[in-house]
Amino acid sequence: MKKLLRGGRVVDPANGLDGAFxxxxxxxxxxxxxxxxxxxxATVVDVPAGLVLCPGLIDMHVHLRExxxxxxxxxxxxxxxxxxxxxxxxxxxxxxxxVNDSATVTSLILAKAAAANLARVYPIGAVSKxxxxxxxxxxxxxxxxxxxxxxxxxxxxxxxxxxxxALEYAGMFGMxxxxxxxxxxxxxxxxAHEGFHASRLGxxxxxxxxxxxxxxxxxxxxxxxxxxxxxxxxxxxxxxxAVRKAKEAGVRVTCxxxxxxxxxxDEALGSPVPYDTNTKMNPPxxxxxxxxxxxxxxxxxxxxxxxxxxxxxxxxxxKVEFDRAPFGIVGLETAVPLSFDRLVHSGVIxxxxxxxxxxxxxxxxxxxxxxxxxxxxxxxxxxxAPDLPVRIEAAKLRSRSKNTPFDGWQLRGGVAATIxxxxxxxxxxxxxxxxxx
Amino acid sequence: xxxxxxxDRIGRxxxxxxxxxxxxxxxxxxxxxxxxxxxxxxxxxxxxxxxxDITGDDVPTGAxxxxxxxDDLMRHAVGPQPVVRxxxxxxxxxxxxxxxVDDVLYTGRTTRAALDALIDFGRPKAIQLIVxxxxxxxxLPIKADYVGKNLPTAxxxxxxxxxxxxxxxxxxxxxxxxxx
Amino acid sequence: MNVQExxxxxxxxxxxxxxxxxxxxxxxxxIALVLDTAVAMKEVGSRPIKKVPALRGKTVVNLFxxxxxxxxxxxxxxxxxxxxxxxxxxxGTSSVVKGETLADTALNLEAxxxxxxxxxxxxxxxxxxxxxxxxxxxxxxxxxxxxxPTQALLDALTIRERKGRLRGLKVGIIGDLLHSxxxxxxxxxxxxxxxxxxxxxxxxxxxxxxxRFGVRVTSDVHEAVxxxxxxxxxxxQLERMEGAYFPSLREYFQVFGMTEARLRxxxxxxxxxxxxxxxxxxxxxxxxxxxxxxxxxxxVANGVAVRMAVLYLLAGGAEHEEAA
Numbered sequence: 001m002k003k004l005l006r007g008g009r010v011v012d013p014a015n016g017l018d019g020a021f022x023x024x025x026x027x028x029x030x031x032x033x034x035x036x037x038x039x040x041x042a043t044v045v046d047v048p049a050g051l052v053l054c055p056g057l058i059d060m061h062v063h064l065r066e067x068x069x070x071x072x073x074x075x076x077x078x079x080x081x082x083x084x085x086x087x088x089x090x091x092x093x094x095x096x097x098x099v100n101d102s103a104t105v106t107s108l109i110l111a112k113a114a115a116a117n118l119a120r121v122y123p124i125g126a127v128s129k130x131x132x133x134x135x136x137x138x139x140x141x142x143x144x145x146x147x148x149x150x151x152x153x154x155x156x157x158x159x160x161x162x163x164x165x166a167l168e169y170a171g172m173f174g175m176x177x178x179x180x181x182x183x184x185x186x187x188x189x190x191x192a193h194e195g196f197h198a199s200r201l202g203x204x205x206x207x208x209x210x211x212x213x214x215x216x217x218x219x220x221x222x223x224x225x226x227x228x229x230x231x232x233x234x235x236x237x238x239x240x241x242a243v244r245k246a247k248e249a250g251v252r253v254t255c256x257x258x259x260x261x262x263x264x265x266d267e268a269l270g271s272p273v274p275y276d277t278n279t280k281m282n283p284p285x286x287x288x289x290x291x292x293x294x295x296x297x298x299x300x301x302x303x304x305x306x307x308x309x310x311x312x313x314x315x316x317x318x319k320v321e322f323d324r325a326p327f328g329i330v331g332l333e334t335a336v337p338l339s340f341d342r343l344v345h346s347g348v349i350x351x352x353x354x355x356x357x358x359x360x361x362x363x364x365x366x367x368x369x370x371x372x373x374x375x376x377x378x379x380x381x382x383x384x385a386p387d388l389p390v391r392i393e394a395a396k397l398r399s400r401s402k403n404t405p406f407d408g409w410q411l412r413g414g415v416a417a418t419i420x421x422x423x424x425x426x427x428x429x430x431x432x433x434x435x436x437x
Numbered sequence: 438x439x440x441x442x443x444x445d446r447i448g449r450x451x452x453x454x455x456x457x458x459x460x461x462x463x464x465x466x467x468x469x470x471x472x473x474x475x476x477x478x479x480x481x482x483x484x485x486x487x488x489x490d491i492t493g494d495d496v497p498t499g500a501x502x503x504x505x506x507x508d509d510l511m512r513h514a515v516g517p518q519p520v521v522r523x524x525x526x527x528x529x530x531x532x533x534x535x536x537x538v539d540d541v542l543y544t545g546r547t548t549r550a551a552l553d554a555l556i557d558f559g560r561p562k563a564i565q566l567i568v569x570x571x572x573x574x575x576x577l578p579i580k581a582d583y584v585g586k587n588l589p590t591a592x593x594x595x596x597x598x599x600x601x602x603x604x605x606x607x608x609x610x611x612x613x614x615x616x617x
Numbered sequence: 618m619n620v621q622e623x624x625x626x627x628x629x630x631x632x633x634x635x636x637x638x639x640x641x642x643x644x645x646x647x648i649a650l651v652l653d654t655a656v657a658m659k660e661v662g663s664r665p666i667k668k669v670p671a672l673r674g675k676t677v678v679n680l681f682x683x684x685x686x687x688x689x690x691x692x693x694x695x696x697x698x699x700x701x702x703x704x705x706x707x708x709g710t711s712s713v714v715k716g717e718t719l720a721d722t723a724l725n726l727e728a729x730x731x732x733x734x735x736x737x738x739x740x741x742x743x744x745x746x747x748x749x750x751x752x753x754x755x756x757x758x759x760x761x762x763x764x765x766p767t768q769a770l771l772d773a774l775t776i777r778e779r780k781g782r783l784r785g786l787k788v789g790i791i792g793d794l795l796h797s798x799x800x801x802x803x804x805x806x807x808x809x810x811x812x813x814x815x816x817x818x819x820x821x822x823x824x825x826x827x828x829r830f831g832v833r834v835t836s837d838v839h840e841a842v843x844x845x846x847x848x849x850x851x852x853x854q855l856e857r858m859e860g861a862y863f864p865s866l867r868e869y870f871q872v873f874g875m876t877e878a879r880l881r882x883x884x885x886x887x888x889x890x891x892x893x894x895x896x897x898x899x900x901x902x903x904x905x906x907x908x909x910x911x912x913x914x915x916x917v918a919n920g921v922a923v924r925m926a927v928l929y930l931l932a933g934g935a936e937h938e939e940a941a
Binding site for chain 3 (some may be wrong): 502504505506510519520521522523524525553554557558559
Binding site for chain 1 (some may be wrong): 750761
């Protein structure tokens with residue numbers, strides 16, 4: 001089946017393209033990118049003015065909750081949420097029930113993803129069996145089954161020794177270790193960023209140093225082992241400083257920041273809704289200086305990836321006292337509007353860089369196909385609408401869970417359509433009927 | 438705004454009431470004066486002074502705040518809450534004849550509340566009601582025993598009593614609009 | 618003290634709110650209103666019949682997730698003096714183990730249409746949660762380490778009775794600042810009313826950025842006590858040693874304990890306040906505890922009066938918004 005997407009603005013940073021180009025899709029792959037391509041029997045779609053075609057967005061930090069926590073999300077609902085958010089692929093975390101530390105669980109996830117047939121799913125396996133932090137998981141088996149990285153996300157790798165071994169071992173398979181950086185004794189039973197707002201509300205604090213200590217540990221071990229180390233959901237300025245210095249020294253470290261950490265601060269704990277459990281996540285929303293450090297790192301290239309840490313929780317689980325609520329918010333359907341509105345339209349970064357953060361770099365870090373519109377690459381394309389007014393409505397999210405602090409926010413920039421392997425899996429009917437898409 | 442009673446008139450009226458009290462009760466043996474806040478209080482004090490001038494005896498005097506006994510509490514969804522002030526009755530009311538003093542008698546609800554409050558303090562031998570102005574329009578079967586002036590009014594008028602101790606002048610004024 | 622005879626109108630005459638969640642939400646005028654109303658309420662407790670019909674027919678539920686005889690009985694007495702119908706529910710740990718959430722417990726109660734719920738809970742923000750889901754007025758009787766507003770109000774009443782004012786007084790608060798909800802409420806109230814507040818404790822027990830609350834911070838107890846009009850001592854929980862906050866109770870007493878010698882640095886008519894019960898030899902030396910400065914019994918009587926004032930002011934005259 002041949003499709004010709006004609007006349008849209010194509011932004012493909014990996015190939016240095018930014019301009020009006022046609023894209024010919026054939027057999028699920030990108031056949032050609034060029035100007036005035038002949039129709040030659042293809043279905044023609046004239047791309048409306050103002051839209052941008054880019055390599056499909058990839059969210060490398062998503063909790064799909066299946067197996068075991070299907071009341072929060074399933075692979076089917078999670079991938080539906082992903083494509084509505086403009087993502088053609090997601091990497092899913094292993095802290096399911098049971099933990100993804102075996103080929104069995106990995107295969108289940110992949111089977112569900114194939115059945116849903118929406119976004120591509122790349123499982124990330126566990127570092128240790130059961131994520132208990134004692135014995136290494138069968139990492140080779142995980143890789144063979146389809147995992148692209150390992151992590152004990154939810155908590156840090158239990159000991160420095162175990163992290164060292166994981167880096168060495170996974171390095172053999174070319175897989176990065178993704179780390180939830182944290183010192184458990186400094187975290188204690190904290191629930192919010194240690195600062196003025198937590199003090200004011202009587203919430204136990206988690207200092208920024210708690211995360212940064214974990215980052216420092218990781219970069220030193222990455223240096224020792226020569227393996228690839230990826231800092232998950234970074235939030236503290238001390239962490240940014242550590243990553244910057246490590247990169248200058250040539251250490252193989254990469255890092256990601258979630259949209260809530262470059263948008264919100266701990267002020268959200270008290271306002272507009274005091275003790276809103278949709279402002280509770282780990283790492284927590286931090287003070288303005290940390291949020292600004294994240295923006296700075298995004299602008300100056302220290303940050304490699306924007307990843308949402310999409311963490312669905314059932315409404316009942318979040319409708320409790322702040323201490324008791326689980327950490328996490330959903331993010332797949334708010335990432336693009338927040339990135340456009342707070343990064344591109346605010347002048348922090350150009351559009352090209354946003355696409356690097358959301359597509360080119362995640363593909364590179366995980367060594368997965370995608371991130372480019374090169375000829376022969378899978379036809380994973382996101383059609384963006386940079387000037388679309390978007391109103392976030394929690395009730396209308398396609399995710400099974402609606403735990404977002406952004407309900408009611410008016411933002412500029414959204415998703416027009418999402419194409420995976422040449423097939424249109426999501427269309428925003430308001431923008432164009434997607435005729436023929 | 439017509440002045441219905443000037444300072445002079447008020448003074449003479451209170452003097453007359455003081456004499457009536459002494460006459461009707463045949464002396465002041467077991468009497469006590471209790472003024473209903475706010476303006477009933479200075480009126481009660483003045484009456485006590487007059488009675489002392491007449492008989493040479495001290496009549497115990499107290500102040501009663503009836504806010505917590507009002508029947509219209511909690512019924513207004515909006516609007517300022519009446520402010521609660523201290524009640525001071527530094528004597529036992531058991532077995533006494535209590536002379537309740539208020540500035541204006543209107544619907545009678547304030548007096549009803551004052552009666553309830555007093556009964557919670559003890560068991561008086563009798564309660565008599567003294568008012569400076571009776572403006573009619575009773576909603577409860579309440580009658581004053583001593584009236585300074587009977588003043589027929591329309592419902593859309595209001596009676597304002599001003600006293601030196603609170604308002605820096607003595608006068609009773611009839612105003613259009615509002616409730617008093 | 619200063620009994621108002623004249624009909625002077627106070628700056629505000631009602632608490633225009635559905636709940637009392639904390640002192641943080643109150644203006645200085647509202648605080649003054651509560652204190653003035655409490656003075657009038659205190660008189661009710663001195664009558665032979667200690668009852669007024671102001672809350673007749675209203676139902677108040679005392680929902681206590683943390684045990685507390687003192688605060689609970691104080692609220693109960695206050696409610697009964699206002700002629701309200703009261704119901705006290707003490708949630709044992711077994712209910713929590715059964716898994717019923719706070720929200721569900723409260724909604725079950727709502728079925729009985731209580732007019733007010735007085736809540737004490739171990740989680741900060743529990744009252745804010747109930748306020749969002751219940752139509753009833755919520756009164757915070759202590760939530761986690763957030764606030765204990767009626768305690769601060771009764772402390773303020775006690776101070777105002779002795780000293781005639783709050784503005785310009787130096788108040789030193791010493792102890793476990795980090796885990797104290799009484800501290801936070803007192804800081805809010807005293808700073809709003811113009812007092813000079815000093816907080817003192819080991820650095821390990823000082824909340825982050827507390828200076829931004831408008832208080833002076835020190836770990837030197839002499840600084841905190843120097844020329845103080847009021848000294849408030851917060852309880853040291855014996856378990857805190859396990860969190861490595863300080864090495865031992867003995868050492869805490871050496872460095873921070875209120876002794877005669879230290880108290881002499883304060884003003885001669887200094888007041889000592891303590892939410893009780895006291896740990897002698899930890900926060901306070903025995904001879905000081907038994908000395909003439911302490912005002913604990915006044916605090917108990919004022920507690921009932923302040924709670925009556927709060928219940929009365931919340932129950933009527935406020936615009937009750939629909940619960941979300």
